[in-house]
Amino acid sequence: MSSPLREPTFLILTALAGGPMHGYGIIGEVAELSGGRLAMRPGTLYGALDRLTDEGLVAADREEVVDGRLRRYYRLTDAGGETLAAETERLRRNVEAATARLRDRAAGRRSAPGPAAAANPLATGGLA
Numbered sequence: 001m002s003s004p005l006r007e008p009t010f011l012i013l014t015a016l017a018g019g020p021m022h023g024y025g026i027i028g029e030v031a032e033l034s035g036g037r038l039a040m041r042p043g044t045l046y047g048a049l050d051r052l053t054d055e056g057l058v059a060a061d062r063e064e065v066v067d068g069r070l071r072r073y074y075r076l077t078d079a080g081g082e083t084l085a086a087e088t089e090r091l092r093r094n095v096e097a098a099t100a101r102l103r104d105r106a107a108g109r110r111s112a113p114g115p116a117a118a119a120n121p122l123a124t125g126g127l128a
Contacts, residue, residue: 005087008038012048013057013084016076020061023049023072049074057083 005013008030015021015029026049027040040048052058057080061073076084104110 004090005083007034008040008044008048009052010084010087011038012045012052013076013080013087016058016074017081017084020073020075022074026074052080056080 011030011033012026014033015026018029021029023042023045027042027045030038030040030045049058053060053074056077058074059077061075063070063072065071
């Protein structure tokens with residue numbers, strides 16, 4: 001994965017990690033996962049699903065007719081699962097770093113700069 005996932009993409013993949021879902025099911029699951037912060041519109045969702053399908057992260061699973069309307073189900077592919085796992089790990093590391101810094105701040109300690117900051121004096125305020 002070359003860049004972080006946008007939150008809607010992350011939540012769509014997360015929703016599908018639980019099993020195949022149809023579009024409106026995904027919309028509801030994304031709203032629930034986000035605590036109601038993210039309310040996807042159908043056009044936005046289906047555009048994202050098309051993009052994720054083109055990228056090989058999601059695939060059409062099956063179709064059924066319900067009340068005379070076609071309902072298409074989508075599923076997470078193996079590549080989608082790997083992408084979601086990698087992004088989850090990236091976010092976990094970020095949360096750990098932030099939690100440690102906040103814990104140090106609350107205790108009145110200054111955290112030591114990480115390796116990137118030590119290699120760059122500007123990052124630690126060493127040069128003006």
